[in-house]
Amino acid sequence: MRISKKRNCSDCIQKCDIHDVLSKVNGQDTTVSHLHAQYKKHDIICKQGTEVTHAMFLVKGFAKMYIEGLNNKNIILYLLKPPAYIGLLSFFESPKYSYSVTAIEDCEVCFIELDLVKKMYIENHELLLCLNKAFGKSVSTIFKKIISLNQKQIRGRIAENLIYLSEIYSANKFHLKLSRKEIGEMAAISEENTVRLLSEFAKEKIIAINGKEVEILDMSLLKKICEVC
Amino acid sequence: MRISKKRNCSDCIQKCDIHDVLSKVNGQDTTVSHLHAQYKKHDIICKQGTEVTHAMFLVKGFAKMYIEGLNNKNIILYLLKPPAYIGLLSFFESPKYSYSVTAIEDCEVCFIELDLVKKMYIENHELLLCLNKAFGKSVSTIFKKIISLNQKQIRGRIAENLIYLSEIYSANKFHLKLSRKEIGEMAAISEENTVRLLSEFAKEKIIAINGKEVEILDMSLLKKICEVC
DNA sequence: ATAAAAAGTTGATTTAAAACAATGTTATGT
DNA sequence: ACATAACATTGTTTTAAATCAACTTTTTAT
Structure with missing residues (x-):
């Protein structure tokens, strides 16, 4: 991980659901800022077994989402293409990541305070449905992967x-x-x-x-x- | 599927989270009733590819949760032991089941109106966390399964x-x-x-x-x- | 009680993919 | 510019598991 700096949502090149929700609540000009981090190719964005501290949103660059297996052999489940939530599967009450995400090219990731996401998730019906839908889609993809593999x-x-x-x-x-x-x-x-x-x-x-x-x-x-x- | 009849939650041998929540909201004696269905061994409780119409809760008897694969070969992900939610993974905004559940012995399943569950899920923080946690746990189990297989x-x-x-x-x-x-x-x-x-x-x-x-x-x-x- | 179907078992062969070894090419670091 | 590391490729052998065939036992239906 290279540079990390706070960036205002309105300056972000992507407009995630959280931004959309905040815009509706607070008006078009939101003052919320999140930490943005730059990752180089091969940098680990989140590591299997480590604790979830933030919700993350891929703003720029592709990443791979994989499970670390035995004998240093990984299984890549899918690629993450911006805009995309990272670590969404662990947002649902799992204290640790059960998979890893690594940049496959230079990436920019937005770090959103977990508490803010949870608060908004509960308070905002639209965001809840949106995140749940993304989640459900991931899961059915994984089932197909199991059969394929x-x-x-x-x-x-x-x-x-x-x-x-x-x-x-x-x-x-x-x-x-x-x-x-x-x-x-x-x-x-x-x-x-x-x-x-x-x-x-x-x-x-x-x-x-x-x-x-x-x-x-x-x-x-x-x-x-x-x-x- | 054999007998189906309405049963009051307070008469149920299991007390699911929904009952717990309703109890707290409406007092100890809830008047809510749900359809209870009996399944014999080998009966399909929910079928991959079919539409989700209810939330289901396994009240009695064991079932297997599996993905139907190629050439009539299934992969059993895990067994369901009562009390357990059935089809929980498809509750999160997936219109169709991406896996099947079949009774491996005589079972009793409670059918809860999907709209009721969704309403309560949104309105009740505790239930939301509870269902999400169960869900997250399923997912990490599946990842381990992928590596194992x-x-x-x-x-x-x-x-x-x-x-x-x-x-x-x-x-x-x-x-x-x-x-x-x-x-x-x-x-x-x-x-x-x-x-x-x-x-x-x-x-x-x-x-x-x-x-x-x-x-x-x-x-x-x-x-x-x-x-x- | 009996017949048929389903399930379980055993032996042998085939097959798909991993593993191993060696070599060549490209990218990176000094 | 050059050395080293990483990546890619090719050939061959080994291995793990599926498949196939046949038979036995148990369960189910009549």
Whole structure:
């Protein structure tokens, strides 16, 4: 973590739900400020097993949300794309993070006092519904992940993750911020197998890959592979 | 599902949080009644993909909570022991169940109008915290499950589940309501391997098994196997 | 009481993926 | 500019678990 400084909500490039709520309550010009922190690539934003001290909101930059497993092997559940709540799953009465979040590129995170969020969560119906909805969505995504990781073959899992990355970047051609190892961690696959499968897909003209540049050439076939394997 | 009839909360053998809250608000004698339904073993209490219509509370009998996967293979996340909320995870703004719950023995379930729960959830701080806490706990359990299913060997996973069953039944000797196939589904293992491993443990005098009767003879060794594999 | 279905078990083979080893390429630090 | 570390790739072998087949036992239905 690098620079940390207080920033007024009205100066923020993102307008989170909390800001929206405060705006409605206090008028357009809110005087609330929160700590904003800058993270460089590979910096840990929150660490599994540590105590929750703030609600966090990703303002800028992508991050990965993962569970730290055995033998230094992680499983990446999903990527966080701004604007997004970080650590939301632990907001619901869990004193410690049960997963970690790490920047995969330079990020900016807004730290909101937990007490303020809790107070507003209880007092504001709209915010409560909003946060709960985001939460519920995370959970159902995780259930699908469980089935995928356990019941699909690695080829289908890599295909699935390529589709996911395409959706996250809203493009069929994108620049990866993840290493091969990390792509593998998204699918619970070894790095060597990840490379092999990516090469296979390239050879089959399903994707084109050049270093970190990836382009999906045959999305419909990728989707078929995803369903069948 | 068999018999369904309205039952007054004060007549219920369990006193859920909602009853507790209503008691405090309206005095000890609440006139609220909810539909109670009886389920036989194997009856589906809620089905993945169907719409949430009520909040449900398990009053009597054990049930399994599972995700329906590919090729008719389920993964059982955990067992529900009364008193317990059913379908709580879908209460948080998910219109459809993302998992299923099925009775593993005769069960009684209380159906609470969703609107009532939502109203009380918003109006009552204590209930909100209570439900959120139960929810957060489910989620962190699921994360551990993900690591276990993906990173442990099947021997460790079976050991882990035997320990879990012992905890659920609060005894080192218990009568299984689950089939071998279902035990396997708790650990994402085939039925044949499940039987093999149970036989191995019996052979090694770690457990004694006689049909559905299971007794854990060496809990500390089981825990070691669970950690190492 | 009996037949059929479901569940449990055992043995053997196949398969999918990890693991291991070695080499090459790219990025980073000095 | 160069050395080192990190990342990527390729080839091969090993391993863990699934799958398949066949049989036995238990439970359920008639």
